[in-house]
Amino acid sequence: MKNIFVLGGTGFVGAHVCEQLVRAGWQITVPTRRRVNAQAIQHLPGLTVLELDVHDEAALTHAMAGHSAVINLVAILHGDAATFAKIHVHLVEKIARACLANGVAQLVHVSALGADSARMTTAPSYYLRSKSAAEAVLVQVASASDPLRVSLLRPSVIFGANDQFMNVFAKLQAVFPFIPLAGADARFQPVWVCDVAQAIVRVLALPPGGGSVHTWELVGPDVMRLRDLVHIAGVLSGAGAGKGRPIFGLPMWAARIQAFFMELAPGAPLMSRDNLDSMLVDNVATVGMPGLAQLGITAAAIEPVARGYLSR
């Protein structure tokens, strides 16, 4: 049986995961809060969209019946402690219980680089503490239950044609003559969305082995400061006559004031104080952790890929 339940399948990473799962022969169910959010994937053969409140545990457990594997890609970037706990931790607890109730063999959970079950109280931001707490839940579930194999995938920041990362920096430089940048010297190891999706499909194909947690850190080949990434986005998109806009790194106090005002703006903020806190730790791979190479994937560098979509 190759039936898979993909929570968060409508998102940026989820759409790529669904495309690759279809190619690998999986039948997919994607729950969503609103059917309209699934427009980009609903045409895929063998994919069923289900309007569902995934936080309703009984409904979730019922919908998951008959699936041999589950992927969780649901996450948020902004919110208060209670919201992060609801989306990143309590939902994961419900997913784990629903997997056990339905005899699901594999659960792939997409976490984030910097999360670790040992850092659920010490990580610098709500985002990373809640991601860490979710990992702790899954480590406990896997060690207590023989049949369920849990895979934790921790990507660095993800780039690709529809990202909210390089595209945003390019758009800002199309409008503003200079960029006052928070977290300018924070280091990242950006990874291509297609490599992340492929990693998920490869993890699903690994030989079964219940009662254990396997963790992969998904990163690209280049470690770069945020200011270098913003510069590349400007240059590749042709801003400032192809030179990119001047970038001014903000000191932390000014960055926090900027983030505070961004949080007040309508819609999802470009940057929140919690995002700033996340950037207090480098977002680069841990030496010795398995990653894309161990899954047989050669990680794509950001510049040639981003040139393809930013130059348009």
Ligand SMILES: NC(=O)c1ccc[n+]([C@@H]2O[C@H](COP(=O)([O-])OP(=O)(O)OC[C@H]3O[C@@H](n4cnc5c(N)ncnc54)[C@H](OP(=O)(O)O)[C@@H]3O)[C@@H](O)[C@H]2O)c1
């Ligand atoms: N993008 C990155 O740079 C990056 C970096 C590191 C880690 N990650 C991780 O990779 C995973 C996928 O990220 P992404 O960029 O693809 O995220 P995304 O585009 O924001 O998609 C998030 C998904 O979560 C669902 N969702 C959002 N809020 C929800 C809520 N309140 N209740 C239920 N469902 C909700 C949405 O489903 P519906 O709207 O259809 O309900 C959507 O499909 C996440 O775990 C994220 O933390 C991403």
